[in-house]
Amino acid sequence: MSSVVQPLAPVVLLAAFVLWLWLRSFPPPNATPLPGPKGHLFSGNTHQIPKKEPWRTYSEWSRKYGPVFQFRTFGRNFIVLNSVQAVTELLEKRSSIYSDRPMSWMLFDLVGRGKSVFNISSLHPWHRRYRKLLHSGLNTSFIREHWPLLQEEASKLTQRLIEDSSNLEANIRLNAAAVIMRSTYGYTVSNLKDDFITAAEETSQITGKALAPGRWLVDSFPLLRFVPSWFPGADFKRQALEWKTRFDFLSSVPYTWVKNQIANGKFNNSFTSRLLVREDDSYPTAEEEEIINWCAGALYAGAADTTVSALLSFVMLMTLHPAIQSRAQAELDLVLGKGRQPSYTDLDSLPYLGAVFKEVLRFAPVGPLALPHRVIRNDEYLGFHIPKNSTIIPNVWAILHDEKTYPDPFTFDPERFLATGESHPKRPVQMDPRAFAFGFGARSCPGSQFAEKWMLINMASILANCTISPFSDLGRMVNPRDIEFTTGITSHIHVFECNVSKR
Numbered sequence: 001m002s003s004v005v006q007p008l009a010p011v012v013l014l015a016a017f018v019l020w021l022w023l024r025s026f027p028p029p030n031a032t033p034l035p036g037p038k039g040h041l042f043s044g045n046t047h048q049i050p051k052k053e054p055w056r057t058y059s060e061w062s063r064k065y066g067p068v069f070q071f072r073t074f075g076r077n078f079i080v081l082n083s084v085q086a087v088t089e090l091l092e093k094r095s096s097i098y099s100d101r102p103m104s105w106m107l108f109d110l111v112g113r114g115k116s117v118f119n120i121s122s123l124h125p126w127h128r129r130y131r132k133l134l135h136s137g138l139n140t141s142f143i144r145e146h147w148p149l150l151q152e153e154a155s156k157l158t159q160r161l162i163e164d165s166s167n168l169e170a171n172i173r174l175n176a177a178a179v180i181m182r183s184t185y186g187y188t189v190s191n192l193k194d195d196f197i198t199a200a201e202e203t204s205q206i207t208g209k210a211l212a213p214g215r216w217l218v219d220s221f222p223l224l225r226f227v228p229s230w231f232p233g234a235d236f237k238r239q240a241l242e243w244k245t246r247f248d249f250l251s252s253v254p255y256t257w258v259k260n261q262i263a264n265g266k267f268n269n270s271f272t273s274r275l276l277v278r279e280d281d282s283y284p285t286a287e288e289e290e291i292i293n294w295c296a297g298a299l300y301a302g303a304a305d306t307t308v309s310a311l312l313s314f315v316m317l318m319t320l321h322p323a324i325q326s327r328a329q330a331e332l333d334l335v336l337g338k339g340r341q342p343s344y345t346d347l348d349s350l351p352y353l354g355a356v357f358k359e360v361l362r363f364a365p366v367g368p369l370a371l372p373h374r375v376i377r378n379d380e381y382l383g384f385h386i387p388k389n390s391t392i393i394p395n396v397w398a399i400l401h402d403e404k405t406y407p408d409p410f411t412f413d414p415e416r417f418l419a420t421g422e423s424h425p426k427r428p429v430q431m432d433p434r435a436f437a438f439g440f441g442a443r444s445c446p447g448s449q450f451a452e453k454w455m456l457i458n459m460a461s462i463l464a465n466c467t468i469s470p471f472s473d474l475g476r477m478v479n480p481r482d483i484e485f486t487t488g489i490t491s492h493i494h495v496f497e498c499n500v501s502k503r
Contacts, residue, residue, distance in 0.1 A: 031385035034079060035065040044072030052487050055368040055397035058082065062398060068381060070390070074220035076102075077390040079375075082398040084405060084431070087440055090381060091373060091394060095441030102374040102391040105218045105225055107210035110240035113247060115290075117298035118207075118371060122442055126291060133295050134446035137271050143450050145269070146183045147344045150454050153178050154461035155341065162466060165500035167192075169312060176307045179454060184299045185254045186261065186268030203250060204305040206243050208488035211372070251297045272296045303451060305490045306366045310455055312493050313364035314356075316483070317412055318468045319498040324414060325468060328353050329503070332464045342460035347453065350460065355414035357456055361400075362433035363412050364483075368397035368491050370439055396436050406430055464503075471497035 039045035048071070050057045058080045061069055067083035081087050091098050099122040108114035117130050157175040161168070170192050177194065181187040209215070216236055218224040229237035261267035262276055275292045276284060284292065318325040331352045336342060347354075373392040380386060401409040406416065407427075416430040434452070438445040445451070462468070485491045 032383055034068060034070040034384045034386070036069040036071045037061060037065070039072055043074055046073045049073070053368070053485065054487070055395050058393070058395050059398040059401070062395070068384070074217065076220055077387055078393055079386060079390050080393045080395055082395045083402070084399055086381070087394050087399065087436070090392065091440035094379070097376050097379065098373050098392060099442040100374040100376050102372050102389075104211055105222050106216040106236065106240060107207065110218070110225055110237065111210055111243045111247060115294055117294055118302065123376070129291055130295055130298075131442070131446060133275070133291065134298070137274070137295070138447045138450050140449070142271070143453055144344070147453075149179060149182055150457050151341070151343065154457045157458060158461045158465050161462065161500040162502050165498060168315060168498070169308070169495055172311045173308050175311070175458065176304045180300050180304050181254065182268070182270070184271045184296050185258050186270035186273055187254060187257060202246060203301045204490045205488060206246065208490070210243065211489065250301070251293060254300070255293045255296060271299060299447065302445070303447060307451065307454060309366040309490050309492050310360060311458055312495060314360050314459055315462070315468055315498065316493050316495065317360060317363065318463075319470055321412055322469070324356065324412070325463065328356055329463050332460060336464060342457060342464055344453070346460070347456050351418065352414065353456065353460060353463070355417040357452070357459060358417045358433055359412060359414040361437040362406065364485065364493055365396050365400055365437055366490055367437075368395075368485070370394040370396050371443065371489070373440075373443065394440060399436050400433055466500050467503050469499050469501070471499050
């Protein structure tokens with residue numbers, strides 16, 4: 001008898017697990033489940049999730065299932081928010097229960113990123129300490145202190161683009177790395193081959209791959225994390241170790257470099273040095289040092305690739321819209337006069353440039369899908385049941401391309417953010433996209449003001465000194481409606497050749 005039962009045991013366990021998945025897909029009695037695409041019993045909707053620009057598919061699904069819908073992958077529940085009302089009601093007004101992060105065993109545990117600023121649970125005591133430290137460290141005083149750096153690197157970027165516009169992305173990436181490494185660690189990046197530049201791109205790509213819904217079975221079956229890396233089929237363990245090694249390099253090398261500089265008395269003022277060198281000559285505890293290190297790493301990882309994405313989109317969109325470029329240049333000429341470079345105090349006198357900045361964020365959001373949230377208890381919205389532990393995905397792209405909020409959303413039009421527009425003088429000012437571009441609730445970006453000033457001075461410097469035009473051999477202009485973007489946590493516009501010449 002035992003010889004018959006023993007081979008049946010795995011089959012029984014599998015059947016029990018499938019039954020458990022099936023039962024947990026039902027809402028509690030008297031609760032109405034959210035609508036969504038039908039999927040398979042075991043794998044859910046895994047086969048329906050697109051690998052390319054999923055935000056567009058989610059937007060299409062919202063037309064069929066409503067602004068808030070759900071889908072499943074191997075027993076994990078995902079809820080997509082596609083409207084201003086939904087993200088405001090859930091992620092802002094109910095942030096106390098919607099600000100946690102969904103557990104990613106692949107990224108948080110195996111790759112070792114569970115304590116990073118972006119991933120740490122809102123219930124962890126370090127979460128509040130992170131935000132307090134970052135908000136106090138990235139205040140107006142920090143921006144003013146580093147304004148000469150922003151201005152200097154903007155001038156360098158402008159000159160590099162004039163000399164060699166064929167390396168557009170590399171030159172912009174150098175600007176991002178130079179600003180972040182100097183302001184965060186006091187480290188000077190001097191050339192495009194610096195390890196930190198290539199590492200910045202890897203950081204975003206790795207995070208996006210490790211967080212991809214349904215890609216890693218270990219996220220649905222956590223016991224798999226105990227499988228030895230040499231075991232057949234355990235490729236994910238070997239991949240996680242490779243990524244962990246790279247991440248450890250990013251976090252330890254620059255931090256150790258700062259500490260060595262401080263010890264030698266040759267350090268530059270930076271976010272990190274200000275926290276390590278105290279007025280009372282005391283030393284941070286081991287725990288405080290770990291917190292400082294995670295916060296410094298967040299500045300680098302969070303700002304480098306996003307700034308590159310925004311600036312690339314800006315240059316490409318100026319290439320496609322010469323009239324908008326000319327109007328912004330005319331505003332700069334009026335404010336700056338002849339020969340003067342833009343400064344911090346000029347930014348408030350450049351409303352059209354500010355509108356261009358907002359429209360870049362709206363038309364080409366750097367994070368089309370904001371980092372996912374997790375609801376920590378059962379909830380209800382519009383009469384629908386929201387199960388505890390569901391992963392909440394804010395579809396920023398859908399919100400910023402909603403024709404009800406932004407008429408003619410696929411047209412690049414900065415005038416939508418001006419009180420009086422030449423093309424639409426009676427059209428009301430449209431909703432500021434910054435409310436959606438920098439995260440939500442207790443997960444909003446603490447460095448948004450620094451990022452905005454950084455972006456604006458680069459835009460002002462480029463337009464004041466350069467003219468951006470299609471490359472002479474382009475053949476035909478790229479239709480703005482045909483623009484494509486890469487898929488990842490941070491999305492990049494597909495770059496085409498352009499010419500940057502001195503005005």
